[in-house]
Amino acid sequence: xxxxxxxxxxxxxxxxxxxxxxxxxxxxxxxxxxxxxxxxxxxxxxxxxxxxxxxxxxxxxxxxxxxxxxxxxxxxxxxxxxxxxxxxxxxxxxxxxxxxxxxxxxxxxxxxxxxxxxxxxxxxxxxxxxxxxxxxxxxxxxxxxxxxxxxxxxxxxxxxxxxxxxxxxxxxxxxxxxxxxxxxxxxxxxxxxxxxxxxxxxxxxxxxxxxxxxxxxxxxxxxxxxxxxxxxxxxxxxxxxxxxxxxxxxxxxxxxxxxxxxxxxxxxxxxxxxxxxxxxxxxxxxxxxxxxxxxxxx
Amino acid sequence: xxxxxxxxxxxxxxxxxxxxxxxxxxxxxxxxxxxxxxxxxxxxxxxxxxxxxxxxxxxxxxxxxxxxxxxxxxxxxxxxxxxxxxxxxxxxxxxxxxxxxxxxxxxxxxxxxxxxxxxxxxxxxxxxxxxxxxxxxxxxxxxxxxxxxxxxxxxxxxxxxxxxxxxxxxxxxxxxxxxxxxxxxxxxxxxxxxxxxxxxxxxxxxxxxxxxxxxxxxxxxxxxxxxxxxxxxxxxxxxxxxxxxxxxxxxxxxxxxxxxxxxxxxxxxxxxxxxxxxxxxxxxxxxxxxxxxx
Numbered sequence: 276x277x278x279x280x281x282x283x284x285x286x287x288x289x290x291x292x293x294x295x296x297x298x299x300x301x302x303x304x305x306x307x308x309x310x311x312x313x314x315x316x317x318x319x320x321x322x323x324x325x326x327x328x329x330x331x332x333x334x335x336x337x338x339x340x341x342x343x344x345x346x347x348x349x350x351x352x353x354x355x356x357x358x359x360x361x362x363x364x365x366x367x368x369x370x371x372x373x374x375x376x377x378x379x380x381x382x383x384x385x386x387x388x389x390x391x392x393x394x395x396x397x398x399x400x401x402x403x404x405x406x407x408x409x410x411x412x413x414x415x416x417x418x419x420x421x422x423x424x425x426x427x428x429x430x431x432x433x434x435x436x437x438x439x440x441x442x443x444x445x446x447x448x449x450x451x452x453x454x455x456x457x458x459x460x461x462x463x464x465x466x467x468x469x470x471x472x473x474x475x476x477x478x479x480x481x482x483x484x485x486x487x488x489x490x491x492x493x494x495x496x497x498x499x500x501x502x503x504x505x506x507x508x509x510x511x512x513x514x515x516x517x518x519x520x521x522x523x524x525x526x527x528x529x530x531x532x533x534x535x536x537x538x539x540x541x542x543x544x545x546x547x548x549x550x551x552x553x554x555x556x557x558x559x560x561x562x563x564x565x566x567x568x569x570x571x572x573x
Numbered sequence: 574x575x576x577x578x579x580x581x582x583x584x585x586x587x588x589x590x591x592x593x594x595x596x597x598x599x600x601x602x603x604x605x606x607x608x609x610x611x612x613x614x615x616x617x618x619x620x621x622x623x624x625x626x627x628x629x630x631x632x633x634x635x636x637x638x639x640x641x642x643x644x645x646x647x648x649x650x651x652x653x654x655x656x657x658x659x660x661x662x663x664x665x666x667x668x669x670x671x672x673x674x675x676x677x678x679x680x681x682x683x684x685x686x687x688x689x690x691x692x693x694x695x696x697x698x699x700x701x702x703x704x705x706x707x708x709x710x711x712x713x714x715x716x717x718x719x720x721x722x723x724x725x726x727x728x729x730x731x732x733x734x735x736x737x738x739x740x741x742x743x744x745x746x747x748x749x750x751x752x753x754x755x756x757x758x759x760x761x762x763x764x765x766x767x768x769x770x771x772x773x774x775x776x777x778x779x780x781x782x783x784x785x786x787x788x789x790x791x792x793x794x795x796x797x798x799x800x801x802x803x804x805x806x807x808x809x810x811x812x813x814x815x816x817x818x819x820x821x822x823x824x825x826x827x828x829x830x831x832x833x834x835x836x837x838x839x840x841x842x843x844x845x846x847x848x849x850x851x852x853x854x855x856x857x858x859x860x861x862x863x864x865x866x867x
Contacts, residue, residue, distance in 0.1 A: 291771075292765075292771050293690075295770075295771040295772065296686045296689070296690050296696070296771070297695075299682055299683055299685075299686040300683055300686050300687060300690075300695075300696060300699055303679065303683045303699075303739075303742060304699050304702065306739050307702070307703065307706070307739055307742060310718070310721075310735070310736060310739050310740070311706055311709070311714060311739065311740065312706075313717075313721070314714040314717035314718045314721055315709060315713060315714055315717075317717040317720075317721070318713060318714060318716060318717040321716075321717065328720075374607070374610055377603040377606050377607045377610070378607060380600040380603035381598065381599055381600045381603075382599065382600055382603045382604040382607055383599050383601075383604045384604070386855070388607045388608070388611050389858065390854045390855075390858070391611045391614050391615065392610075392611060392614060393850075393854075393857075393858055394614055394618070394847070394850070395614060396796065396861075397796055397800075397846045397847060397849075397850045397857075398800070398843050398846075398847070399799070399800035399802065399817075399818045399821075399842065399843065400800065400802065401800075401802045401818050401821060401822070402818060402821050402839045402842050402843055403617060403621075403839075403843070405821065405824075405825070405835070405839055406617050406620060406621045406836070406839060407617060409620070409624070409637060409832060409836075410617065410620065410637075413636070413637055413832075414620070414636040414637045414638060417635070417636040418636050418638075446613065446614075446617075451861070451865075454858060454861060454862055454865075455862075455865050458862045458865065496865075503710070506710075507710050507711065507712060509802070509803050510802045510803065513802070513822075527712065528710075528711075528712045528803075531712045531715060531716065532712070532715065532803070532806075532807060535715070535716040536716065536719060536807060541716060544716060545716050545717070548712050548713045548715070548716065549713070551710065551712060551713065552709065552710060552713045555708075555710055556708055559708060
């Protein structure tokens with residue numbers, strides 16, 4: 276008798292426990308479906324219509340998708356976004372790694388400098404971007420009046436305005452990347468370097484055969500995150516050029532936002548967004564695979 | 574992480590002093606390099622400060638970097654009204670504070686429930702469902718989301734709080750679950766034996782133990798909500814809900830930008846988070862680091 280109640284009680288309790296767990300998770304799943312998954316699905320639906328953002332619409336099949344590939348403005352937005360993402364990723368990771376290495380050396384005032392390099396992380400890109408706009412538009416033309424590129428305000432230069440956006444974006448992104456690399460460097464045991472220097476390994480050899488392999492995981496994460504983030508670039512463009520001159524610095528995100536919300540191209544730009552999603556996903560997966568296979572070489 | 578930093582400069586010389594004194598000398602080349610490199614961070618901030626202090630006349634014809642000969646504090650009072658600082662600061666403050674509170678409260682308990690039930694298909698599925706959303710860039714959902722928030726009457730700051738809290742679960746469940754697994758189950762079982770309900774177990778036993786992760790998630794969420802531009806730009810429709818960052822763009826539309834006033838406004842927009850960072854620097858950096866390494 277007592278044995279029966281003893282066995283039944285915990286089971287009943289287990290059941291109510293499990294029910295509580297469901298009560299905790301299910302509402303979040305439902306909310307997430309409503310506010311995240313549902314917009315994704317409606318976006319895919321609209322991409323097959325000619326909806327302008329208001330009024331009636333009808334299904335148009337793949338017409339939006341076919342037109343995307345013929346639209347020179349769309350193609351140039353992809354061109355800009357990729358060029359920007361590649362250059363900004365390389366610069367961010369190269370500069371962050373160098374600064375993290377120097378911060379990890381036995382330098383004076385290390386905590387102070389580490390704190391300084393992280394400042395850009397807490398600043399709004401748009402707001403500090405306006406300060407950079409002043410630097411490029413007012414300060415540099417006076418300070419570098421001997422160099423025509425800067426003297427004429429680089430932001431109004433059709434060919435080179437994108438480099439100013441790269442500088443601003445890299446300036447901010449380095450803050451987080453430096454901290455990540457620094458965390459990676461501090462996981463490397465000191466003894467490895469001591470052993471290597473006893474064996475007469477040069478600084479460069481130590482970096483190539485100890486440091487870099489040991490922080491490979493951090494490097495992978497940083498690069499994949501950088502590419503994904505930079506491809507979606509928006510804020511620094513708004514701050515510096517607003518897509519100009521002409522549409523030479525218009526990114527995909529900017530095109531989707533402008534064309535879709537104010538340009539009467541709602542359905543067309545949702546199709547663009549679906550393509551953009553596929554491009555980013557495929558690219559992220561390829562990067563992870565590529566970098567994972569490189570990993571096994573070490 | 575803090576352990577390693579404390580270790581290197583202080584403890585290391587004591588250990589190795591006997592046989593290898595040269596190895597732990599200050600590296601002055603690296604120090605000089607870092608000092609110069611840090612100027613790239615400080616120069617734009619210096620410019621923001623000196624321009625905001627000048628009179629418009631001093632700015633004329635100069636590069637902006639000159640030290641102000643005469644300080645004009647009126648820039649700040651003019652910026653106060655021009656960008657409607659009290660309203661926009663309150664909006665950003667409300668959005669950020671409530672988002673951080675709701676995010677910590679919901680993400681922590683949901684992640685805990687997920688982590689403790691990974692053997693059940695539903696919870697495992699939910700975890701990967703949240704996680705997979707990290708791969709969906711915001712531009713994809715942007716246009717339909719604008720329609721939807723407007724239809725729901727959520728195109729205001731309350732809608733922003735809801736969206737940030739829900740979207741945050743993707744990354745936060747990832748950050749929290751790894752940490753929850755490191756908390757021994759025996760702690761919960763002991764509380765349960767004493768008759769505590771699942772709710773009580775979480776809030777009395779687990780939630781306090783999650784403090785480091787709560788701090789990490791709080792910092793990341795705070796910086797995101799405070800500085801975000803694109804989501805308030807597309808979601809908010811009523812100008813009275815404008816955030817601090819959104820308000821800074823009004824100076825750009827002006828025919829002739831008064832840089833001294835606009836820079837004062839930029840400084841006031843950046844100041845709150847910057848001040849918090851300056852006073853809690855180590856705590857912020859270690860919090861962010863904890864979130865990014867597993």
